[in-house]
Amino acid sequence: MKKKNKILKKLIIIGIICYVACIIINQQKTLSSYQATKEYYAEQLQEEKQTNEELVAMQENVTSEEYIEKIAREMLDMYLPNERVYIDVGN
Numbered sequence: 001m002k003k004k005n006k007i008l009k010k011l012i013i014i015g016i017i018c019y020v021a022c023i024i025i026n027q028q029k030t031l032s033s034y035q036a037t038k039e040y041y042a043e044q045l046q047e048e049k050q051t052n053e054e055l056v057a058m059q060e061n062v063t064s065e066e067y068i069e070k071i072a073r074e075m076l077d078m079y080l081p082n083e084r085v086y087i088d089v090g091n
Contacts, residue, residue: 061067072078
């Protein structure tokens with residue numbers, strides 16, 4: 001009878017150890033997934049900060065005369081008086 005109790009205790013202990021090991025492995029997988037998500041969002045945040053900086057720089061530049069003239073020439077086909085415009089139709 002004592003032998004059966006010892007074997008039963010050992011089986012219970014082995015079962016508990018296996019259960020704890022499975023839990024630890026699953027938690028490591030979850031933590032790894034969370035780390036990958038964290039890195040992805042950190043990269044996205046960095047890209048958005050860079051885009052924001054570019055937009056702030058563009059916002060400061062919008063009121064300059066050079067920018068207004070550039071937009072008028074490129075998008076609106078407007079030119080200064082007495083200015084000659086040559087268009088290359090060679091292609």
